[in-house]
Amino acid sequence: MRQHAGAMNRTWLVILGILALAGGVLILLAASGTLHAMSPATVAAESPVVTGDLHTVFGPASVTAIVLVAGVLMGSLGLLWILAQIPRRNPADRYRLHQDPASGTTLCDASVLASAVENQINTLPGVVGSSALLRGTAMEPDLTMKVTVTNRADIQHVLHSINTRVIPDLSTALETPLRRTGIQLEVSGRNAIAGTTVDTTGTVIY
Amino acid sequence: MKTPAAPAGSRDLDSRGRTFLDRKVVEKIAGQVASEESFAGGSSGGFLGIGAHSDFSARPKVTVELAGNIAALSVEIGLLYPVPLRQVTEQLRRRISERVNALTGVEVRQIDITVSWLKPADETTGRRRLL
Amino acid sequence: MSRHDGKATPLRHRPSRAVPALILGTLLLAAGVALVWAAVARLVTGSWPVYLAGPRDWLTGLTWNDPGVWAVGAAAAVVGVVLLAAALVPGRFNALRLQAPGDGGQIPVAGAQEIVMTRRAVARYAAAHCEYVDGVGSASATASARAVHLNVTTALHETGELRGRVIAVVRERLAGTGLNPVPKVTASVRSKE
Numbered sequence: 125m126r127q128h129a130g131a132m133n134r135t136w137l138v139i140l141g142i143l144a145l146a147g148g149v150l151i152l153l154a155a156s157g158t159l160h161a162m163s164p165a166t167v168a169a170e171s172p173v174v175t176g177d178l179h180t181v182f183g184p185a186s187v188t189a190i191v192l193v194a195g196v197l198m199g200s201l202g203l204l205w206i207l208a209q210i211p212r213r214n215p216a217d218r219y220r221l222h223q224d225p226a227s228g229t230t231l232c233d234a235s236v237l238a239s240a241v242e243n244q245i246n247t248l249p250g251v252v253g254s255s256a257l258l259r260g261t262a263m264e265p266d267l268t269m270k271v272t273v274t275n276r277a278d279i280q281h282v283l284h285s286i287n288t289r290v291i292p293d294l295s296t297a298l299e300t301p302l303r304r305t306g307i308q309l310e311v312s313g314r315n316a317i318a319g320t321t322v323d324t325t326g327t328v329i330y
Numbered sequence: 331m332k333t334p335a336a337p338a339g340s341r342d343l344d345s346r347g348r349t350f351l352d353r354k355v356v357e358k359i360a361g362q363v364a365s366e367e368s369f370a371g372g373s374s375g376g377f378l379g380i381g382a383h384s385d386f387s388a389r390p391k392v393t394v395e396l397a398g399n400i401a402a403l404s405v406e407i408g409l410l411y412p413v414p415l416r417q418v419t420e421q422l423r424r425r426i427s428e429r430v431n432a433l434t435g436v437e438v439r440q441i442d443i444t445v446s447w448l449k450p451a452d453e454t455t456g457r458r459r460l461l
Numbered sequence: 462m463s464r465h466d467g468k469a470t471p472l473r474h475r476p477s478r479a480v481p482a483l484i485l486g487t488l489l490l491a492a493g494v495a496l497v498w499a500a501v502a503r504l505v506t507g508s509w510p511v512y513l514a515g516p517r518d519w520l521t522g523l524t525w526n527d528p529g530v531w532a533v534g535a536a537a538a539v540v541g542v543v544l545l546a547a548a549l550v551p552g553r554f555n556a557l558r559l560q561a562p563g564d565g566g567q568i569p570v571a572g573a574q575e576i577v578m579t580r581r582a583v584a585r586y587a588a589a590h591c592e593y594v595d596g597v598g599s600a601s602a603t604a605s606a607r608a609v610h611l612n613v614t615t616a617l618h619e620t621g622e623l624r625g626r627v628i629a630v631v632r633e634r635l636a637g638t639g640l641n642p643v644p645k646v647t648a649s650v651r652s653k654e
Contacts, residue, residue: 125472127470128474128477128479129477129479129482130474130475130476130477130478133477133478133479133481133482133548134478134548134549135548136482136485137478137481137482137485137544137545137547137548138544138545138548138549140485140541140544141540141541141542141543141544141545141546141547141548142541142545143541144537144538144540144541144544145537145538145541145542145545146541147534147537147541148533148534148535148536148537148538148539148540148541149534149538150534151530151533151534151537152531152534152535152538154525154530154534155525155526155527155530155531155534156526157525157526167525168525169524169525169526170524170525170526171524171525172521172522172523172524172525173520173523173524173525173527173530174520174521174523178517178520178521182509188500188503188504189500191496191499191500191503192496192497192500192501192504194493194496195492195493195494195495195496195497195498195499195500196493196497197493198489198490198492198493198496199489199490199492199493199494199496199497200493201489201493202485202486202487202488202489202490202491202492202493203486203490205482205485205486205489206482206483206486206487206490208482209477209479209482209483209486221415221416221419221445222416222419222443223416223420226440227423227439227440227441228403228423228440228441228442228443229442229443230415230416230419230420230423230442230443230444230445231442231443231444231445232415232444232445232448233445233446236445236446236447236448237448239447239448240411240412240447240448240449240450243449243450244411244450259469260469266469268469268472275585275586275588275589275590276589276590279559279578279586279637279638279639280562280637280638280639281562283559283561283562283576283639284562287561287562287571287574291570291571292570293411293412294412295570295571296412296413296414297411297412297413297414297415297448298415299414299415299416299417301569301570301571301572302570302571302572303572303573304469304572304573304574304575305571305572305573305574305575306469306471306472306574306575306576306577307472307559307574307575307576307577308472308556308577308578308579309559309576309577309578309579309582310578310579310581310582311578311581311582311583311585311586311589312585313585
């Protein structure tokens with residue numbers, strides 16, 4: 125249900141990995157003297173790493189500014205990367221259902237629709253809990269559901285009920301077919317309770 | 331905010347006194363019209379919005395902004411699930427506008443509808459009992 | 462960097478490499494803070510902070526064939542390889558795919574549909590059904606993307622026959638849930654004394 129920064133992590137890990145590997149190999153080549161043997165213009169293995177005087181290099185005020193900017197940049201990139209690791213639900217905020225805003229708007233929170241879907245799923249036999257999430261727009265809704273069932277539930281039956289009742293009902297309400305639906309099944313750790321849950325409609329005794 | 335009701339009859343009405351229509355009147359009428367639809371409801375009970383529960387027999391919450399003889403309404407409503415939301419709210423908009431206009435003479439230009447809950451008709455849904 | 466496009470992403474996905482990302486993010490942040498600290502100290506006091514003196518002296522006395530340089534180069538290369546491995550080794554899927562009931566009969570209003578069961582859910586389901594088999598004392602299960610392994614304890618002394626029965630039952634149940642492909646079921650039965 126929640127979304128992770130998988131693609132971004134991979135991209136940055138590859139970039140940083142290549143940079144570190146290339147840097148490391150370059151340093152090793154220079155240290156072993158291979159680099160100097162390949163091209164005499166580069167440093168020799170016996171030459172010092174720092175040629176100039178560090179005091180003159182770091183003297184000017186502009187260097188301070190560069191260090192400051194580089195620090196801010198690195199720090200904020202690191203912070204953004206850390207924050208991106210928080211899993212996100214990314215729900216749609218509200219669906220706009222009006223045709224002509226001049227005569228009035230019709231707004232429906234996506235969470236309102238989601239809780240209607242949850243209520244409906246919760247009544248299915250074998251289901252102990254659910255959470256639904258709507259993304260996309262009112263014209264192209266994406267529905268993602270997490271359905272927790274008991275460990276003895278008839279999963280195919282639950283899926284069948286969702287596909288024949290829950291999803292068509294949401295589609296009726298929004299008057300459009302859903303663009304994507306996703307169902308994530310979880311199994312409750314508890315054993316199925318001994319009783320069966322039913323909708324009570326009153327008892328008539330003759 | 332007070333507003334003169336729709337002028338009716340001849341020009342010398344001033345001599346017979348004036349009728350003022352409170353904003354609340356329009357609000358109540360609009361709420362009542364909305365709740366008369368079988369698919370719409372409001373919230374009842376609770377205190378300061380806490381503990382209120384959705385109820386098909388309650389009147390939806392309506393707030394009215396009156397500008398002279400023209401009203402802009404915003405309605406917070408609960409609807410039956412599943413109903414086609416666009417059609418039903420359009421129907422509701424037409425109906426409120428017609429009835430408010432017929433009963434008070436106020437012209438309703440704009441009705442903003444916010445759907446605050448969706449519930450199936452039978453009350454037991456979502457709350458199960460263990461037999 | 463944030464994802465506020467409100468688009469659905471696949472429910473069945475590979476690991477998101479959050480741990481290496483968090484470590485690198487923290488290192489970047491720390492380095493950034495250190496640089497800003499140094500620059501601010503320079504602006505306030507007019508000289509670079511004292512803690513930079515150590516690295517500076519070390520750097521100025523360094524030649525390229527120094528063992529320290531060798532170590533730094535080797536460490537950087539190793540870190541690079543580790544990062545590339547973290548990014549490129551695909552990792553295991555978090556969930557198994559399920560077939561919708563009424564195979565192929567797609568629900569017209571449901572759009573593109575993805576039904577998954579998490580690995581943990583499959584393991585719990587398998588273990589629960591295993592415990593309904595006669596002769597099984599207790600059962601636990603682990604699931605990967607393609608296989609389910611059951612750990613069964615039993616009071617029976619003869620475990621071979623029970624093993625076959627448990628595997629048959631669980632495989633049949635998993636096929637009944639619509640898992641596609643049906644994971645391979647293996648079991649190890651332990652006789653408890």
